[in-house]
Amino acid sequence: MAHIRTVGVIGSGIMGSGLAEVAARAEYDVIVRSRTQAGADAVFHSIDAGLTKQVAKERLTDDERQAILARITVTDDVHRLAGCDLVIESVVEDMEVKRELFEKLDRIVQPEAIIATNTSTLAVVELAMATERPAQVCGIHFFNPAPMMKLVEVIRPLTASDETIEAAVGFATACGKDAVLVQDRAGFVVNALLFPYLNNAIRMWEQGTASMDDIDTAMTGGCNFPMGPFALLDLVGLDTSLAILDALYDEFRDPNYAAAPVLRRMVAAGQLGRKTKHGFRTY
Numbered sequence: 001m002a003h004i005r006t007v008g009v010i011g012s013g014i015m016g017s018g019l020a021e022v023a024a025r026a027e028y029d030v031i032v033r034s035r036t037q038a039g040a041d042a043v044f045h046s047i048d049a050g051l052t053k054q055v056a057k058e059r060l061t062d063d064e065r066q067a068i069l070a071r072i073t074v075t076d077d078v079h080r081l082a083g084c085d086l087v088i089e090s091v092v093e094d095m096e097v098k099r100e101l102f103e104k105l106d107r108i109v110q111p112e113a114i115i116a117t118n119t120s121t122l123a124v125v126e127l128a129m130a131t132e133r134p135a136q137v138c139g140i141h142f143f144n145p146a147p148m149m150k151l152v153e154v155i156r157p158l159t160a161s162d163e164t165i166e167a168a169v170g171f172a173t174a175c176g177k178d179a180v181l182v183q184d185r186a187g188f189v190v191n192a193l194l195f196p197y198l199n200n201a202i203r204m205w206e207q208g209t210a211s212m213d214d215i216d217t218a219m220t221g222g223c224n225f226p227m228g229p230f231a232l233l234d235l236v237g238l239d240t241s242l243a244i245l246d247a248l249y250d251e252f253r254d255p256n257y258a259a260a261p262v263l264r265r266m267v268a269a270g271q272l273g274r275k276t277k278h279g280f281r282t283y
């Protein structure tokens, strides 16, 4: 496998944009692909806006900001990813959508390249088997917000080669992250442990044990967590949170993973958290 120089990112949501910034900061050339040019341009502008704030706070010089932006290309044309050494998919948490995308990427991206997924819970092996290069598919799971969070879970499906996993760990490390190796089980380490807690916080609120604000205050003050469960659910996105719980429940049938009904109703109502400015709280 060739040395990683150019990284493709598919998806222009919270994570796609964060991933592109992280890779460009680590001096990779980055090509971000969104389904629309407007979506792709929005990624570029949101990264620029974030970097400009960093310059104002004197955490970055303006020359550094310009150098990072110069490494990022945005496009609506998936064929522009053909020459990438690594492509990370970060679209909606839906197996059918991701599987189709992997089939397509496999036909487009050079055969030596690694194709990775940023899925939070889905079976990476299913995406690997949608390609003709299952040994070169793995999970590279960043956390939100990607530029700030130190952890990356590198997910090893049964099909991945040692070289692929080594390259994925090398990439995460070059991005300044701490990589942990995890087998391909729903939720990996972090979400398998985190989501029963988040789900039970919703149930506790529904049962009237305490108000949403008091539950958040209890968990920040009592456990030293940086934010409470409702603030975190709104940050993650309620649609993504529901998809994660459904995938965990599908795999393990543990009642702690059975999504609280109100979460499903809020997603049906389009109340998805910060990204729609309305979730458990209004933004």
Ligand SMILES: NC(=O)c1ccc[n+]([C@@H]2O[C@H](COP(=O)([O-])OP(=O)(O)OC[C@H]3O[C@@H](n4cnc5c(N)ncnc54)[C@H](O)[C@@H]3O)[C@@H](O)[C@H]2O)c1
Pocket (backbone or CB within 6 Å): 011, 012, 013, 014, 015, 016, 034, 035, 039, 090, 091, 092, 093, 094, 097, 118, 119, 120, 121, 141, 142, 143, 144, 235, 236, 237, 240, 275
């Ligand atoms: N939100 C988090 O905290 C978090 C953390 C780590 C990993 N992830 C994972 O990252 C991935 C993206 O999540 P996000 O939070 O950025 O979501 P998001 O809702 O912010 O963005 C989703 C992206 O998918 C695109 N999309 C939607 N439907 C599509 C389709 N049918 N075909 C192609 N693209 C489509 C959207 O245009 C958007 O660019 C998911 O797999 C999620 O599980 C999310």
